[in-house]
Amino acid sequence: MLDTRTVRAFADGFGGEVIRPGEPKYDAARAVWNGLVDRRPGLVVLPDGTADVVAALRFARERDLLVAVRGGGHSIPGFSTCDDGMVIDLSRMRGATVDPERRTAVCAGGALLSELDEAAQSVGLVCPVGVVSHLVTADGGIVRVSADENPDLFWGVRGAGANFGIAVSFEYALHALGHPVTHGTVVHPIERAGELAQLFVQMAETGPDELWLGFYVRLALPVENFPSGIGGRPIAAVSVLHCGQPREAERDLARLSAFGPPVAGSIEPKPHLTAQRLGDVAAAWGHRFYMKSAFLHSLPEELVDQAVRHAHGIPQGAEGEFGFWSGGRAIAQVPEDATRRALP
Structure with a gap:
């Protein structure tokens, strides 16, 4: 338990804000995106810059405090908060700066995807993936990591593990996109789930790099968005996003169109920023999210059958x-060993 005098001394020399249990802002400061996660950190600190991150991390190390880092707060299992320890909340460190000549963007550690999207699209660019990050390491050092600088640490933060440090800024490579994307979902009766799954696999395996697809078995919700007799019932669906020219997308999606008229949904050209925001309502803060995931090399018929069977058991x-x-x-x-250690 941190004593009041120690915390006050730290807060007096801290450039950002320090929030303790019992203070008016505490409950809002400790809240995260997933409503299932309800934890009570001993301190929430909001740095104004990298120097504050270093100071907070050193304070925590000297007192052996567990540290959680909150960027957007969207960690599904709640890793962006903790009980009793310190939450370093980067939400004051926002913003994205784009260099259109180099086709790069630099984002602060607490920047949201919308900031990057809007800054990049303002000059006809988009970003699907990050390439460089700047870290405050666990011992309070400030380093730059990339494929050429501190490559072992870069390998680590790309997916080999967690808790290597705190990313206070990211540099991303950008790509040109000056035309609409083709995006949307088609919904079919649950009875056609097996056929639709086969088509999904065929298109995923033979389609171009510009095409992303998702296959879903779920309830048709919200009910008011579906025709009578479909709303609330189990359905099968395929979502697509094609980043090529609309005429190329129409060609590459012809097999999906030929599958038959959907009972609901539409696939059409739309601005990239529109497509990027379509999940905002469904993924709003405060919902109680529980998810499990795994990687599959294929989509066996038996797995689709199980999904259909369990979909009928989802509560109304x-x-x-x-x-x-x-x-x-x-x-x-x-390469597989670029983001994780290769298995023997």
Whole structure:
């Protein structure tokens, strides 16, 4: 338990804000995106810059405090908060700066995706993935990590593990996108789930790099968005996003169109920023989220059958679903040992 005098001395020399249990802002400061997660940190600190992050981390190390880092607060299992320890909340460190000549963007550690999207699209660019990060390491040092600088640490933060340090800024490579994307969902009766799953796999395996697909088995919710007799019932659906020209998307999605008229949904050209925001309402803060995931090399018929069977058991009104996202293509071109240790 931290004594008041120690915390006050730290707060007096801290450039940002320090919030303790019992203070008026505490409950709002400790809240995270997933409503299932309800933890009570001993301190929440909001740095104004990198120097504050260093000071907070050193204070925590000297007192052996557990540290959780909150960027957007969207960690599904709640890793962006903790009980009793210190939450370093980067939400004051916002903003994205784009260099259109180099096609790069630099984002502060607490920047949200919308900030990056809007800054990049203002000059006809987009960003699907990060390439460089700047860290405050666990011992309070400030380093730059990339494929060329501190490559072992760069390998670590790309997916080999957690708690290597705190990212206070990221540098991203950008790509040109000056036309609409083709995006949307088609919904079919649950009885066609097996056929639709087969088509999803075929398109994922043979389609171009520009095409992403998702296959879902879920309830048709909200009810008012679906025709009578469909709303609230189990359905099968495929979502797509094609970043090529609309005429190329129409060609590459022809098999999905030929599958038959959907009972609901639409796939159409739309601005990239519109597509990026379509999940905001469904993924709003405060919902109680529970998820499990795994990687699959294929989509067996038996797995689809199980998803269909369990979909019929989802309680009425519940927003549960079974979702399968296509991977590979450009992602698969990254060597496996680039982001995790290769298995013997």
